[in-house]
Amino acid sequence: MLNLKRHTDREYEAELGQVRERLLIMAGRVEQMIADAIRAVGERDPELARATIAADNQVNRTEVETDELCMRVLARRQPMASDLRFITLALKMVTDLERIGDLAVNICERAIDLAGEARLDGVDALHTMATLVQSMVRDAIDAFVRADAALAEGVIARDDEVDEAYHTYFRAVLAGMTRDPASIERGIHVQSVAKWLERIGDHATNIAELVIFLVRGTDVRHPGKRDA
Amino acid sequence: MSVVTPSSERARLLSIAGLNAYFGPTQVLRGVTLEIAARRVTAVIGPSGCGKSTFIRCLNRMHELVSGARCEGTVRLDGADIYAPSVDPVALRRRVGMVFQKPNPFPTMSVRENVLAGLRLTQRRLAEPEDAVVERTLRRAALWDEVKDRLAAPGVSLSVGQQQRLCIARALAVEPEVLLMDEPCASLDPIATAHIEDLLSTLKATYTIVMVTHSMQQAARVSDETAFFLSGELIEATRTDALFTAPRDRRTEDYITGKFG
Amino acid sequence: MSARASSSRGERVLRAACLVAVAAPLFALTALIVGVVAQGAPHLDLDFLLSGPSRFADRAGLYPAAIGSLMLIGLTAALAVPVGVGAAIYLQEYGVQGRWARLVEANIATLAGVPSVLYGLVGLEVFVRALGLGRSLAAGALTLAMLALPIVIIAAREALRAVPHELREAGLALGATRWQMVWQVVLPVAAPGILTGIILATSRALGEAAPLLVLGAVVFASDPPAGWSSPFTALPLQVFQWASRPQEAFAQAAAAGIVVLMVTLLLLNATAIALRDRARRRGA
Numbered sequence: 001m002l003n004l005k006r007h008t009d010r011e012y013e014a015e016l017g018q019v020r021e022r023l024l025i026m027a028g029r030v031e032q033m034i035a036d037a038i039r040a041v042g043e044r045d046p047e048l049a050r051a052t053i054a055a056d057n058q059v060n061r062t063e064v065e066t067d068e069l070c071m072r073v074l075a076r077r078q079p080m081a082s083d084l085r086f087i088t089l090a091l092k093m094v095t096d097l098e099r100i101g102d103l104a105v106n107i108c109e110r111a112i113d114l115a116g117e118a119r120l121d122g123v124d125a126l127h128t129m130a131t132l133v134q135s136m137v138r139d140a141i142d143a144f145v146r147a148d149a150a151l152a153e154g155v156i157a158r159d160d161e162v163d164e165a166y167h168t169y170f171r172a173v174l175a176g177m178t179r180d181p182a183s184i185e186r187g188i189h190v191q192s193v194a195k196w197l198e199r200i201g202d203h204a205t206n207i208a209e210l211v212i213f214l215v216r217g218t219d220v221r222h223p224g225k226r227d228a
Numbered sequence: 229m230s231v232v233t234p235s236s237e238r239a240r241l242l243s244i245a246g247l248n249a250y251f252g253p254t255q256v257l258r259g260v261t262l263e264i265a266a267r268r269v270t271a272v273i274g275p276s277g278c279g280k281s282t283f284i285r286c287l288n289r290m291h292e293l294v295s296g297a298r299c300e301g302t303v304r305l306d307g308a309d310i311y312a313p314s315v316d317p318v319a320l321r322r323r324v325g326m327v328f329q330k331p332n333p334f335p336t337m338s339v340r341e342n343v344l345a346g347l348r349l350t351q352r353r354l355a356e357p358e359d360a361v362v363e364r365t366l367r368r369a370a371l372w373d374e375v376k377d378r379l380a381a382p383g384v385s386l387s388v389g390q391q392q393r394l395c396i397a398r399a400l401a402v403e404p405e406v407l408l409m410d411e412p413c414a415s416l417d418p419i420a421t422a423h424i425e426d427l428l429s430t431l432k433a434t435y436t437i438v439m440v441t442h443s444m445q446q447a448a449r450v451s452d453e454t455a456f457f458l459s460g461e462l463i464e465a466t467r468t469d470a471l472f473t474a475p476r477d478r479r480t481e482d483y484i485t486g487k488f489g
Numbered sequence: 490m491s492a493r494a495s496s497s498r499g500e501r502v503l504r505a506a507c508l509v510a511v512a513a514p515l516f517a518l519t520a521l522i523v524g525v526v527a528q529g530a531p532h533l534d535l536d537f538l539l540s541g542p543s544r545f546a547d548r549a550g551l552y553p554a555a556i557g558s559l560m561l562i563g564l565t566a567a568l569a570v571p572v573g574v575g576a577a578i579y580l581q582e583y584g585v586q587g588r589w590a591r592l593v594e595a596n597i598a599t600l601a602g603v604p605s606v607l608y609g610l611v612g613l614e615v616f617v618r619a620l621g622l623g624r625s626l627a628a629g630a631l632t633l634a635m636l637a638l639p640i641v642i643i644a645a646r647e648a649l650r651a652v653p654h655e656l657r658e659a660g661l662a663l664g665a666t667r668w669q670m671v672w673q674v675v676l677p678v679a680a681p682g683i684l685t686g687i688i689l690a691t692s693r694a695l696g697e698a699a700p701l702l703v704l705g706a707v708v709f710a711s712d713p714p715a716g717w718s719s720p721f722t723a724l725p726l727q728v729f730q731w732a733s734r735p736q737e738a739f740a741q742a743a744a745a746g747i748v749v750l751m752v753t754l755l756l757l758n759a760t761a762i763a764l765r766d767r768a769r770r771r772g773a
Contacts, residue, residue, distance in 0.1 A: 290658070
């Protein structure tokens with residue numbers, strides 16, 4: 001459980017607040033980018049796709065700013081305990097968020113390629129995956145905001161669902177391409193989108209694991225890979 | 229609490245159980261229970277007045293030297309209670325040495341005499357020549373190279389940082405098992421502090437060190453275990469890296485993150 | 490801006506007044522000393538120091554008185570120093586705090602201020618009469634020892650108190666007993682201060698005349714005292730005796746005697762100051 005008492009040094013308290021704020025701004029933008037990217041694919045909207053790609057610049061800038069802010073806090077404040085875990089979480093989380101942004105950009109690029117193409121069968125599965133992944137990202141960020149380890153655990157559990165959905169979708173697309181060789185190019189694009197959605201899910205899982213570390217102080221990454 | 233044979237190296241540790249300490253009617257330590265591992269550095273941290281200095285003074289029975297001061301509970305060194313009626317406090321202090329906050333070399337003695345002071349004071353017969361003891365102890369205190377040409381100079385003619393290392397050498401010459409340090413770097417500048425912290429990492433191979441410090445950063449740098457005291461109580465004691473990344477008690481968390489209320 | 494320019498008129502008046510306050514006694518003292526030296530100088534020679542008193546002023550010397558003073562002070566110191574320093578060590582290092590200790594301290598301070606004549610009276614009753622020592626050097630030394638004791642105790646106590654507490658702690662933490670710590674750590678550091686106290690007490694005893702008179706020391710002794718039980722005289726008494734004679738030459742002898750006393754006291758005090766400075770440098 002996170003501490004709700006304030007730091008006696010108010011400037012320090014403000015600095016930590018700024019880091020938090022930046023993370024939330026970045027998360028909000030990235031969530032928006034995912035939603036727009038998926039819509040751009042589904043509705044074959046290249047304009048939306050291009051706008052979303054442009055939005056990535058801001059995300060990248062925020063990543064740099066947040067990193068700098070974290071470095072300053074490390075140098076000046078020698079943070080301990082929950083503050084230390086928070087800063088290390090922040091440094092890693094910006095990476096995950098920035099990657100999610102990049103993946104959304106990739107999806108947008110495919111959306112531009114797919115413009116004018118007909119819809120493919122099994123688009124519902126893609127829609128299912130998209131919804132699932134978006135909910136994972138949203139819940140991971142919420143878990144961070146509310147310091148809710150249980151919510152974070154829920155996100156980690158859903159990663160398996162995403163993997164399954166991806167495999168199902170992959171088989172469906174494969175079947176479609178086999179049936180209709182003309183649709184191979186379209187199929188490959190769409191399959192890429194699904195792959196990237198699955199990767200976004202992985203990054204959401206990473207964020208959820210970081211939140212558990214922040215809240216509980218235990219590292220739940222790579223279970224079974226460390227000696228007892 | 230199992231009784232361990234003194235000859236075993238592993239056994240040389242301190243076990244404190246239910247320690248209460250008083251200055252007259254005022255209780256300054258409450259039910260402190262702690263195990264201090266052998267040949268490790270254990271840091272004792274906490275805000276002013278939390279009882280950390282009193283605590284270590286109970287470990288070499290210096291607390292009771294103050295008029296009206298007493299303590300109860302058990303403190304076992306090597307399995308034997310140091311407060312048992314048959315124990316001679318003077319003999320105990322030869323096994324549990326102490327270094328103080330303000331360097332205090334004896335002003336009427338030279339560097340050499342200061343190092344030997346502990347042995348001469350207690351009239352111990354030396355198995356080896358004095359020069360050998362002086363050199364070995366000053367080397368152990370990382371001071372030999374700086375003072376080997378000045379052994380006859382007055383102890384107080386050294387810089388403050390050197391004086392503190394001289395006091396450490398003086399304490400080590402008596403060959404204690406435990407070395408207690410009460411804020412040893414509080415009077416020193418960062419360079420002298422760095423020398424002493426470096427020294428600690430070599431000393432702990434031979435001695436068990438318990439160090440009171442008001443600097444959390446110092447505790448984080450030099451200690452293997454850290455004990456956090458607050459208002460006379462031991463709140464939490466665990467491996468240093470665990471305490472400073474994920475303390476279990478809310479009060480420890482508040483103190484080390486700077487949430488003093 | 491110099492201090493002179495910025496000081497107000499009031500300050501200048503104050504400074505002038507302070508200057509007068511310092512200068513006046515110095516002037517008076519200097520006049521006194523110069524007068525005495527001028528008067529006594531012609532009489533000062535080796536004969537003066539080595540021969541005994543006589544009815545003839547020009548042959549009067551202070552040898553027996555000087556020897557008497559020397560033996561007196563020697564025995565006084567031998568008695569007062571161990572007891573005084575020991576008492577100071579006990580009170581400072583082993584003493585219990587509280588009402589009892591404060592009572593003892595108050596008493597010692599009072600004793601230091603008791604007029605020396607009273608010591609003479611006590612000495613007369615106790616040493617000369619009750620203990621049957623007679624009007625001897627021993628009785629004189631015992632009496633002066635009583636007088637010197639409070640001074641030694643107070644000075645030694647201050648010297649011990651000035652030893653920083655950390656040194657004691659360091660000694661005890663090394664596993665020394667309290668006595669080992671006091672003997673090897675505290676006393677060496679306090680030694681200059683204690684010596685200062687001894688010298689001050691000794692120089693006080695050297696100048697005392699009243700208690701010795703009450704005690705019954707003789708004022709005319711042709712020979713130095715033979716032993717501890719023999720009658721004796723002291724320098725101040727010899728001076729007193731000469732000063733009470735009408736002849737001018739005896740006045741000169743008295744002045745010469747005063748010069749000898751002053752020089753001795755000056756030397757003793759200078760030594761005390763030098764030791765105190767040494768102690769101060771060490772303590773820092």
